[in-house]
Amino acid sequence: MSDDRLIVAMDVPNVLDGLELTKTLGDSVSFYKIGLGMLTGGGLALANELKQEHGKRIFLDMKFFDIGATVEAAVRGVAQFNLDFLTVHGDPHVVRAARAGAGGSDMKILAVTILTSLDRDDLDASCIKSGDVADLVQERAGIALSNGADGVIASPQEAALIRALPEAEGKLIVTPGVRPAGAALGDQKRVMTPAQAIANGADHVVVGRPIWQAENPRAAAQSILAELASPQAKTPNR
Numbered sequence: 001m002s003d004d005r006l007i008v009a010m011d012v013p014n015v016l017d018g019l020e021l022t023k024t025l026g027d028s029v030s031f032y033k034i035g036l037g038m039l040t041g042g043g044l045a046l047a048n049e050l051k052q053e054h055g056k057r058i059f060l061d062m063k064f065f066d067i068g069a070t071v072e073a074a075v076r077g078v079a080q081f082n083l084d085f086l087t088v089h090g091d092p093h094v095v096r097a098a099r100a101g102a103g104g105s106d107m108k109i110l111a112v113t114i115l116t117s118l119d120r121d122d123l124d125a126s127c128i129k130s131g132d133v134a135d136l137v138q139e140r141a142g143i144a145l146s147n148g149a150d151g152v153i154a155s156p157q158e159a160a161l162i163r164a165l166p167e168a169e170g171k172l173i174v175t176p177g178v179r180p181a182g183a184a185l186g187d188q189k190r191v192m193t194p195a196q197a198i199a200n201g202a203d204h205v206v207v208g209r210p211i212w213q214a215e216n217p218r219a220a221a222q223s224i225l226a227e228l229a230s231p232q233a234k235t236p237n238r
Contacts (some may be wrong), residue, residue, distance in 0.1 A: 002030035003225050005198065007059055007174070009033040009208030014041035015049075021212055028221050030074060031084075033063035033206055034068070048081055059085035059174075059206075060139075063112055068097035075101025075109070081211040085174070087111050087153060090144035099148035108151060108172060111144030113137040116155040116177030116191070134158050142167050156197030163201030176206040179225060194224050 008025065010018050010032050018038065022029075032050060034043045039062075050056040060083050064071050071088060074099045078086055082105070088098040090111035098109045114123070114137050123133065137158040142165050144152055151172025154162055159173050175197045197205045207224060214220035227233060 002028055003057050003228055004031045004057055004165070005204050005228050006194070006210055006219065006221065006224055006234055007031045007033050007204050007206045009035065009061075010046075010174070010212070011035065011037055011208045012212060014038070015043075015046045018043075018046045019049075021217065022054065022211045023057070024217050025221055026218065028218055029226065030055075031059065031204070033059040033061050033208075036063070044081070047083060051083060054166070058083045059087075059110075061087050063087050063089060064098065065089040066089070068093050071097040072101040078102065079103060079105040081105050085151075085172075085188040087112055090140050090149070090152065092143055092147045095144050095147040095149045109149050110151045110153050110172065110174055111149040113140045113144070113152055113154045113158070116175075130144055134161055138162055138165065141165065145171055150181075156200055156202055158194035159197060159200035159202045162234070172203045173201055174204045174206060175202040178205040178207050180207075180210055180220075180227070193227070195230055198233040200226055 008029050012018050012021060017109045034047045047058045047060055051058045064074055071094050079102050085108045087110045088094050090113055093219060095111050102109055120133055137154050138161040141152045141154060145167035151174060152162060153174050155177040156175040159175055162168050162173055177191045178194050178197050179191045194205050211217050211220045
């Protein structure tokens with residue numbers, strides 16, 4: 001049985017590799033993330049095929065950021081495909097425009113807070129205001145949720161802080177930056193294990209390379225699913 005709290009990031013080059021991965025993982029995985037790296041390799045077509053023909057849930061990770069009218073038009077275009085999640089940057093005008101573009105569709109708008117590959121040094125280099133990263137993520141999450149986001153993207157290290165916000169009641173927290181114990185971090189800097197992420201209040205964890213780069217991807221996915229079902233993943237008071 002699959003558990004849609006696990007979202008597998010399909011960071012493979014093209015549709016054929018993506019279909020091969022879904023075949024390998026089979027019914028153990030029900031939810032996939034398709035991002036910008038796959039876009040020119042037929043990512044939108046793959047998203048549609050997996051959703052319509054294979055019954056998978058789809059997280060389209062586009063991280064839209066532009067003027068409001070452009071974001072609204074782009075989101076309206078994506079909404080027609082009946083996908084499940086779509087990311088935009090968490091700036092208030094972007095979130096409001098995305099909410100308008102989604103209209104009455106069931107697609108959830110998730111706001112990016114601060115990328116899990118960034119730390120304070122990276123924020124300084126980008127002229128982002130001073131302050132602890134976790135505090136900035138919590139502040140940005142609250143702003144995005146109060147402007148209409150259905151949920152936020154944040155590292156598992158900030159999930160508990162976000163879950164404590166009044167604005168977060170009934171909202172989704174989706175956490176990339178999740179690595180099984182002992183896995184290589186790659187370009188991720190703010191990480192936790194799958195069980196820790198769920199225990200901190202995340203609704204979904206996003207895992208890519210530790211699964212699709214594994215010698216046995218299905219076994220790697222099933223190991224993470226077992227961890228999500230373990231007592232260690234139980235969220236206190238939820």
